[in-house]
Amino acid sequence: MTDTDTMRAVVLDRPGPPASLVVRELAIPRPDVGEVLVAVKAFGLNRSELHTRLGLAEGVTFPRVLGIEATGLVAKCPGGELEVGRQVAAMMGGMGRVYDGGYAEYTCVPVAQVIPFRSALDWGTLGAVPEMLQTAHGSLTIGLDAREGDTILIRGGTSSVGMAAAVLAKQRNMTVLSTTRRAAKAPALRDIGVDHVIIDDGDIAAEVRTLVPGGVDAALELVGTPTLPDTLRSTRVHGVVCFTGMLSNEWTVENFYPIDYLPRGVRLTAYGGDAGDLPSAVLQEFLDSVEAGTVSVPIDRTFDITEIAEAHALMEAGTAAGKLVVTI
Numbered sequence: 001m002t003d004t005d006t007m008r009a010v011v012l013d014r015p016g017p018p019a020s021l022v023v024r025e026l027a028i029p030r031p032d033v034g035e036v037l038v039a040v041k042a043f044g045l046n047r048s049e050l051h052t053r054l055g056l057a058e059g060v061t062f063p064r065v066l067g068i069e070a071t072g073l074v075a076k077c078p079g080g081e082l083e084v085g086r087q088v089a090a091m092m093g094g095m096g097r098v099y100d101g102g103y104a105e106y107t108c109v110p111v112a113q114v115i116p117f118r119s120a121l122d123w124g125t126l127g128a129v130p131e132m133l134q135t136a137h138g139s140l141t142i143g144l145d146a147r148e149g150d151t152i153l154i155r156g157g158t159s160s161v162g163m164a165a166a167v168l169a170k171q172r173n174m175t176v177l178s179t180t181r182r183a184a185k186a187p188a189l190r191d192i193g194v195d196h197v198i199i200d201d202g203d204i205a206a207e208v209r210t211l212v213p214g215g216v217d218a219a220l221e222l223v224g225t226p227t228l229p230d231t232l233r234s235t236r237v238h239g240v241v242c243f244t245g246m247l248s249n250e251w252t253v254e255n256f257y258p259i260d261y262l263p264r265g266v267r268l269t270a271y272g273g274d275a276g277d278l279p280s281a282v283l284q285e286f287l288d289s290v291e292a293g294t295v296s297v298p299i300d301r302t303f304d305i306t307e308i309a310e311a312h313a314l315m316e317a318g319t320a321a322g323k324l325v326v327t328i
């Protein structure tokens with residue numbers, strides 16, 4: 001690689017429709033000490049990038065190479081923290097928001113955002129994992145303190161985070177109830193081990209309580225504030241609801257009066273993650289389990305970087321079940 005080398009990157013000049021995502025030749029970034037240049041092999045698509053494209057994200061400056069995560073090989077690491085050629089995942093910490101992110105052939109990130117691993121899995125599979133695993137793992141551990149044998153309701157169950165949470169919950173021998181608004185997606189949920197699929201019409205607490213008398217131990221809210229009161233009503237006294245996602249694009253509660261809003265004794269918390277919440281050992285153990293065939297990675301479809309607008313349109317349509325991945 002020379003200083004004149006360029007790379008293909010997906011640039012968003014300003015918020016707009018999927019066609020606003022343009023593949024362009026840019027200079028390959030040059031890492032300083034404390035940074036890592038990653039040769040990107042694959043990246044997963046995230047709702048956060050949809051928010052950015054739609055102009056809903058705060059604190060994002062343009063033009064911007066989107067992408068809050070990427071998976072690939074260390075190309076340069078001036079500080080020597082990671083050896084060149086090491087397999088790594090990079091995520092969060094402002095990637096694709098305040099500095100250029102993972103929708104590119106190379107991405108340059110602070111070393112704190114990089115997690116090393118070793119795996120023989122294909123890059124399409126590896127690219128799907130980091131962000132959804134980090135969010136699902138963080139929600140189950142930090143957010144919900146989930147225990148073996150607990151019951152869990154996953155609201156927004158067909159999202160990539162929701163499906164990853166179901167996979168992790170089944171690893172913990174939990175009973176999993178997952179929602180979708182579309183009955184056609186129920187088989188995709190059953191395939192990853194979900195025990196009860198609930199078709200979400202916005203009012204499911206009674207059905208949840210028929211399946212789990214008294215209410216679930218834990219609930220992961222990924223749809224947002226429109227469904228949050230019903231999710232709280234689905235949860236037992238001293239059970240916990242963790243607000244992690246807002247697929248509805250609604251995330252605030254007007255005139256929050258706790259005694260009216262919260263059912264007695266039900267606990268409400270929230271989770272917002274960073275790379276540090278996914279220890280290298282947890283990522284490695286998950287990838288090893290995938291390689292051994294004991295765990296599946298919920299992937300809906302894999303694209304080429306030139307198909308980024310089509311991939312974003314599919315994410316916006318909400319018809320996927322699982323992760324959308326781009327390989328390079």
Ligand SMILES: NC(=O)c1ccc[n+]([C@@H]2O[C@H](COP(=O)([O-])OP(=O)(O)OC[C@H]3O[C@@H](n4cnc5c(N)ncnc54)[C@H](OP(=O)(O)O)[C@@H]3O)[C@@H](O)[C@H]2O)c1
Nearest residue numbers: 047135158159160161180181245246247248271272273318
């Ligand atoms: N807190 C954090 O650290 C963190 C990190 C990453 C992601 N997140 C959040 O987690 C959520 C899931 O992200 P993702 O990337 O996994 O999503 P995703 O895979 O793009 O989710 C797609 C699914 O969302 C459902 N959906 C779409 N619009 C909806 C609506 N208006 N109401 C209800 N369901 C809707 C659809 O399911 P059905 O058609 O089957 O109903 C669709 O299959 C997002 O809100 C994201 O912002 C949070």
